[in-house]
Amino acid sequence: MTPKHLHLVTVGTSVLSNCGWKRGDPLPAKGETQRAVAVDPRKASAELNALLHYAELRMCDRVHLIATDTPEGRFCRDVVGAYAASKGIPTEQGVEADLLPADTADPYAAAAHLRDRIFAVAESAHERGDAIFLNLTGGLKAETAVAAAAATLLMIAGVPITAYYAHESMIEPVELPILSLRGDLLNRLRREFVSDHVSLRAPLDAGLRVAERERIIQVQTNAEGVPSSARLTEFGRFLVNKLSLLTC
Numbered sequence: 001m002t003p004k005h006l007h008l009v010t011v012g013t014s015v016l017s018n019c020g021w022k023r024g025d026p027l028p029a030k031g032e033t034q035r036a037v038a039v040d041p042r043k044a045s046a047e048l049n050a051l052l053h054y055a056e057l058r059m060c061d062r063v064h065l066i067a068t069d070t071p072e073g074r075f076c077r078d079v080v081g082a083y084a085a086s087k088g089i090p091t092e093q094g095v096e097a098d099l100l101p102a103d104t105a106d107p108y109a110a111a112a113h114l115r116d117r118i119f120a121v122a123e124s125a126h127e128r129g130d131a132i133f134l135n136l137t138g139g140l141k142a143e144t145a146v147a148a149a150a151a152t153l154l155m156i157a158g159v160p161i162t163a164y165y166a167h168e169s170m171i172e173p174v175e176l177p178i179l180s181l182r183g184d185l186l187n188r189l190r191r192e193f194v195s196d197h198v199s200l201r202a203p204l205d206a207g208l209r210v211a212e213r214e215r216i217i218q219v220q221t222n223a224e225g226v227p228s229s230a231r232l233t234e235f236g237r238f239l240v241n242k243l244s245l246l247t248c
Helices: 014-018 030-039 046-056 071-086 107-128 141-156 183-192 206-213 234-246
Strands: 005-011 062-069 098-101 131-135 161-165 217-221 227-232
Touching: 005 046, 005 071, 005 107, 005 141, 014 030, 014 071, 030 071, 046 071, 046 131, 062 071, 062 107, 062 141, 107 131, 107 141, 131 141, 141 161, 183 206, 183 234, 206 217, 227 234
Parallel strands: 005 062, 005 131, 062 098, 131 161
Antiparallel strands: 217 227
């Protein structure tokens, strides 16, 4: 069965800002805003500007929207969700998606609630065999920071996630480096990279390719362009020495 593509989307207030709304003003009519978004969704919504890149590649089959529990957050969540639904993309946007209550007396608990929701949604999607994407374009800075940290932990635990972001000046989103080294690979690097330079007697296998992509190792090539040796980067040495001890 072809895997489905689930996108978790942190929703900010770009829809309101882009239609000229200023904080303190009454919220505009939702129907009028939805019509404005439909005319030019990429210009009207930062979240859609990033998401539609994947939708056009047929890599967006389901969306889970994450909004703050404020009137503005719910408004923008509903408008973004309505547009996605109009394009035939099933969208989860109920009360359970309001993850950072504005009136909370405990910001740490609110952040933990957000983290736990991301874990729950991602784990369910992983069990279904879905490919998981995390759209970090919109939302509060604290919200996107917590979401990115949760994605890193999920990757280390073996739940693959592609995190991405698009600035309004970008033609297409950029995929962000989310650490994807599992404990077994960290321990392998700790065993094998005991000297500054390690000779490579075979092409890079899948694990070493991941380590190179994550800038954990730096690979040197010979005159023919064939990988000949590798060493841990400073970042790699830190991770191998610290994290591998935690994953034994």
